[in-house]
Amino acid sequence: MDEWLSHPAVQSGVAPFALALVAAILLRRSRWQGIAPGVAFAVAVALTVGFSFETLTAARKLMIIGIGAVVLDAALPLRTGRAWPIRLAIAALAGAAAVWMLWRILLQSDAGAAVFHAAGAAAYAALAAASTVPAEAADEPIAASASSLAFGLGSGLLALFGASALLAQWGIAVAAGAAALLLMQVVARPAPYAPALALPAAVIASMIGLLSVFSGTLSWVCLLPLLAVPWAPRVAGRVNARWLRALAGSIAASLPVVIAASLAWSAAAT
Amino acid sequence: MRSIFAFLATALPLTVLAAPQSYLVDPVHSFPNFSLAHIGMSTIHGRFDEMNGRVVLDTAAKTGSVEVHIKAATVNTGDAKHEPGSVAAKNYGPRSRDEHLRSADFFNVAEFPEIVFKSTKVNFNGDNVESVEGNLTMAGVTRPVRLQATQFKCGPNVFNKKPMCGGDFEGSLKRSEFGLKYAVPAIGDDVKLVIGIEAYAE
Numbered sequence: 515m516d517e518w519l520s521h522p523a524v525q526s527g528v529a530p531f532a533l534a535l536v537a538a539i540l541l542r543r544s545r546w547q548g549i550a551p552g553v554a555f556a557v558a559v560a561l562t563v564g565f566s567f568e569t570l571t572a573a574r575k576l577m578i579i580g581i582g583a584v585v586l587d588a589a590l591p592l593r594t595g596r597a598w599p600i601r602l603a604i605a606a607l608a609g610a611a612a613v614w615m616l617w618r619i620l621l622q623s624d625a626g627a628a629v630f631h632a633a634g635a636a637a638y639a640a641l642a643a644a645s646t647v648p649a650e651a652a653d654e655p656i657a658a659s660a661s662s663l664a665f666g667l668g669s670g671l672l673a674l675f676g677a678s679a680l681l682a683q684w685g686i687a688v689a690a691g692a693a694a695l696l697l698m699q700v701v702a703r704p705a706p707y708a709p710a711l712a713l714p715a716a717v718i719a720s721m722i723g724l725l726s727v728f729s730g731t732l733s734w735v736c737l738l739p740l741l742a743v744p745w746a747p748r749v750a751g752r753v754n755a756r757w758l759r760a761l762a763g764s765i766a767a768s769l770p771v772v773i774a775a776s777l778a779w780s781a782a783a784t
Numbered sequence: 785m786r787s788i789f790a791f792l793a794t795a796l797p798l799t800v801l802a803a804p805q806s807y808l809v810d811p812v813h814s815f816p817n818f819s820l821a822h823i824g825m826s827t828i829h830g831r832f833d834e835m836n837g838r839v840v841l842d843t844a845a846k847t848g849s850v851e852v853h854i855k856a857a858t859v860n861t862g863d864a865k866h867e868p869g870s871v872a873a874k875n876y877g878p879r880s881r882d883e884h885l886r887s888a889d890f891f892n893v894a895e896f897p898e899i900v901f902k903s904t905k906v907n908f909n910g911d912n913v914e915s916v917e918g919n920l921t922m923a924g925v926t927r928p929v930r931l932q933a934t935q936f937k938c939g940p941n942v943f944n945k946k947p948m949c950g951g952d953f954e955g956s957l958k959r960s961e962f963g964l965k966y967a968v969p970a971i972g973d974d975v976k977l978v979i980g981i982e983a984y985a986e
Contacts, residue, residue, distance in 0.1 A: 516969075562965075562966065563965045566963065566965075568963060569923065569924035569963060571888070571895055571923070572895055573888045619895050622894065622897060675878060676879075677879035677880075677884045677887045678889050679889055680887075680888065680889040681888065681889075725888060729893075729895065730883075730887045730888070731879060731883055779878070782868070783868040783878070
């Protein structure tokens, strides 16, 4: 059993998907169904390095930020007004979280470089998080789940290029959780959902990307295409069949991931 | 009066001999080496290429102190870089083991660029150091470590005649106790340490 649980495919794929699916099934009639990617992330953390916070490293701060994003998304009220106040607040929180996560790394640089890097990191996290808040009152859940899947997968792939297998596993786990959620949305009757369903995945994935840059060998340029992931499924257009909507949305969301991975591959080759 | 002078004449040299002697670690000949099991198949050996510090020994009083600083980014396990198109790149991807060890998965050098050992006690066997006990700080976590001398001596360097001390020290630790838990047990938790150190009198 221990050997099975130690396998990376189980830690980042099988177990997160299974438990996220259980959560999505149990919560299918509630607005908290969207915590599935967060459940998957927590499972991957538990199986890989565990929840230990003896020294609050950047990776451990990422764990806290990820759980926080899930709680925030679950707590967001079902909105009927304009999107920009919520976007602004979420953007500010995400930006601050990114700087907090990278704080000890930023302190290793001189002041000018630290401010520049902090601003860039905060901007990336803020844009990624804010883009998950849709213009309409509530998100189209299949599009949001498709973008969560792509964002998680993209960040996981890029983490490999950043020389971190751990962060890659966490990113892939988020994708596995989003896949479980997507499956439920395709096979089951639509349920009320949180207004920014893709927020937890976008926050976790953006933090994984940033940590791959700052503590690994990933070039920051490779992160930029992932900012298009939350928007990509929306341009795929609306089709009636849920399964077709899921497929089209996932393919559309994967295109920025392919671009990002290609950039990372080219950077690694040179 | 003569007896006082006689006493001072004999006691003063002894006071000089009893003074602690400080030694600066020679980074060219001092390396911390480590080894651990790899997927139950073989042992991976590595070392850190840069170590500096200071050793203070008082052989008369049988006391001393050791403080060394190791640059974590200089970790070297013989897999520094995967050239594009190489066998290593094809089999294991574009990133090397040393790059992986520097990442947040292991030594996390971006956050913790130094590994530091500070002794709490130096144990002597005669005039030679027998063992050193102290605290090792790695990846932000501090744990006690005991290093046993397998050899130790002080004397003039045979080439430049400068007074120096040197020795080999062995110890062990569990990397999970320092928060370096990734891939345990596939990559061994028990790490064997072998530290070779040479230091010149200041």
